[in-house]
Amino acid sequence: MRLLTHNMLTSKCVKGVMQGYPLGIQATKVQVMESDFNKDFVTRVIPKLDYSTLWNAAKTLGYSAELPETLVENYEGNEEFLRKVHHVLLEIEVVEGDLICPETGRKFPITSGIPNMLLNEDEVRY
Amino acid sequence: MTGTLKKYLMWFANEHLDFRLQPFWIAELSNEEDVKRLASRSVTLRYGIELWSHSDNPIHFHDTLRRLPSNVLEPYARPEVSFKVKVEVFGSSQTQEEKVQRIESFSYLGLRGPVKLNKPDVAFQYIEFYGLDDKNVPDQPYDYYFGRIVTEGQRDLISKLSLKKRIFIGNTSMDSQLSLIMANQGLVKNGSFVFDPFVGSGSLLVAAAQFGGYVLGADIDYLMLHGRSAPTRKQARHKPRHEESVMANMKQYGLSSQYVDLVIADFSLPLWSKTLKLDAIITDPPYGVREAMERLGTTKENKKISEKHLATHMPSKVQYTMTQLLHDLLVFAARHLRIDGRLVTWVPVIRSEYEETNLPKHECLRLLDNSEQILSTNASRRLLTYEKLKEPMVGY
Numbered sequence: 001m002r003l004l005t006h007n008m009l010t011s012k013c014v015k016g017v018m019q020g021y022p023l024g025i026q027a028t029k030v031q032v033m034e035s036d037f038n039k040d041f042v043t044r045v046i047p048k049l050d051y052s053t054l055w056n057a058a059k060t061l062g063y064s065a066e067l068p069e070t071l072v073e074n075y076e077g078n079e080e081f082l083r084k085v086h087h088v089l090l091e092i093e094v095v096e097g098d099l100i101c102p103e104t105g106r107k108f109p110i111t112s113g114i115p116n117m118l119l120n121e122d123e124v125r126y
Numbered sequence: 127m128t129g130t131l132k133k134y135l136m137w138f139a140n141e142h143l144d145f146r147l148q149p150f151w152i153a154e155l156s157n158e159e160d161v162k163r164l165a166s167r168s169v170t171l172r173y174g175i176e177l178w179s180h181s182d183n184p185i186h187f188h189d190t191l192r193r194l195p196s197n198v199l200e201p202y203a204r205p206e207v208s209f210k211v212k213v214e215v216f217g218s219s220q221t222q223e224e225k226v227q228r229i230e231s232f233s234y235l236g237l238r239g240p241v242k243l244n245k246p247d248v249a250f251q252y253i254e255f256y257g258l259d260d261k262n263v264p265d266q267p268y269d270y271y272f273g274r275i276v277t278e279g280q281r282d283l284i285s286k287l288s289l290k291k292r293i294f295i296g297n298t299s300m301d302s303q304l305s306l307i308m309a310n311q312g313l314v315k316n317g318s319f320v321f322d323p324f325v326g327s328g329s330l331l332v333a334a335a336q337f338g339g340y341v342l343g344a345d346i347d348y349l350m351l352h353g354r355s356a357p358t359r360k361q362a363r364h365k366p367r368h369e370e371s372v373m374a375n376m377k378q379y380g381l382s383s384q385y386v387d388l389v390i391a392d393f394s395l396p397l398w399s400k401t402l403k404l405d406a407i408i409t410d411p412p413y414g415v416r417e418a419m420e421r422l423g424t425t426k427e428n429k430k431i432s433e434k435h436l437a438t439h440m441p442s443k444v445q446y447t448m449t450q451l452l453h454d455l456l457v458f459a460a461r462h463l464r465i466d467g468r469l470v471t472w473v474p475v476i477r478s479e480y481e482e483t484n485l486p487k488h489e490c491l492r493l494l495d496n497s498e499q500i501l502s503t504n505a506s507r508r509l510l511t512y513e514k515l516k517e518p519m520v521g522y
Binding site: 001002004005007008009010012013021034035036038040041044045048049050090111112113114115116117118119120121122124 | 316317319340342346348351352371373382383386387388389390391392395396397398399401402403422423424430431436439441442443
């Protein structure tokens with residue numbers, strides 16, 4: 001799971017949960033992989049992000065050092081900043097670990113990089 | 127040439143007939159670059175041809191060619207320019223002898239260069255169109271076309287991404303041509319963010335990534351996303367899948383930078399925050415025939431899972447009806463697409479019961495295209511393309 005995905009995931013599926021955001025991360029295995037930098041994509045994705053969630057997630061994984069704590073202004077032309085965001089969004093992958101619902105503590109396991117957000121049938125909100 | 131439009135003949139492949147208007151389509155474009163740009167994205171286009179003559183009358187047709195302005199013809203008639211003339215008799219047949227006769231009938235063009243069949247400097251295309259009804263072929267063609275081939279479409283991509291050579295496929299993987307058509311319908315381009323909520327083996331993500339999309343997928347099927355479902359290929363039925371995954375496919379085609387993530391999730395439950403804003407949703411939901419339509423749930427009342435079973439429990443599932451699924455899909459698209467973003471999806475149809483008014487609707491989405499692929503006498507599926515017009519009134 002990359003931090004771009006983490007930035008968009010919630011645990012609203014759990015019965016009784018209101019926001020379910022942001023999900024906590026407990027990682028037991030993290031890998032850094034190379035991904036081609038695409039300026040267009042990063043520039044377009046930034047305004048949709050919850051930036052503080054991204055920064056906190058990067059901090060949890062120990063990769064926030066280079067990333068400013070708040071979104072810089074006029075980032076469109078700031079390639080150095082865009083590359084840092086690209087790195088945090090797409091190059092850091094949680095391979096094994098858990099996502100944690102902030103309201104119930106329910107854990108969602110991440111295995112081989114794929115989060116399992118399925119609930120058991122008795123936890124489902126219908 | 128600024129300001130004047132030239133005629134180009136767009137020649138489309140004769141398959142997936144409901145997905146295109148005619149095999150031969152005349153487009154008026156300002157220059158060759160536009161033809162090439164169009165062709166760079168079309169997988170149904172065979173050739174883009176600069177149209178030199180077109181008529182339903184053979185005498186007019188050859189007259190126009192004879193009186194071709196020299197500035198059009200001369201650059202390609204010079205002695206150092208190698209050429210070939212291709213002949214297409216569409217909707218009828220020809221012998222080799224007839225083909226040669228047809229080529230020789232153009233001798234008045236005065237092409238002085240050498241004939242070269244393999245990679246000539248310039249290729250000309252002659253087409254006789256005998257119509258689409260193979261039971262009533264006329265004696266004479268309906269239309270005659272002649273022109274210079276400017277470019278080819280992306281037919282090569284179909285074999286490049288063919289399922290036959292793909293590492294990981296499932297039982298209902300979408301073939302590469304239709305996947306590419308879907309990515310085109312979704313207007314996927316460099317840097318687009320694309321999501322498939324019923325991702326399966328990820329065949330739609332491959333096509334979207336090929337055109338520069340960043341791809342995200344979700345599916346309820348744990349075994350499928352982990353590449354542990356029963357093998358699909360007949361010759362490999364006896365051994366479990368090994369190192370098969372959507373990521374492996376992305377690597378196979380050099381598209382791993384475009385891969386964002388897969389998530390195991392039940393589409394019928396809310397999962398995504400409003401930060402998920404997509405350029406396109408491209409999907410092939412389960413029809414309940416070859417892949418079950420399921421969501422999490424139980425028919426037992428007050429069911430509780432005991433502590434000792436919890437760690438290894440696989441949640442039970444109940445039927446997810448097509449009507450409910452499509453309703454959920456359109457609501458999801460209305461929430462998570464950007465304005466002008468597109469939803470491209472298949473819906474299964476019983477042909478005798480089909481009525482366009484029964485297709486799923488949402489006040490924020492407009493149906494742009496609706497093309498049928500016939501599967502059997504009574505069953506087909508329709509590829510629907512919706513465009514998002516506005517934000518829904520009730521958000522999160």
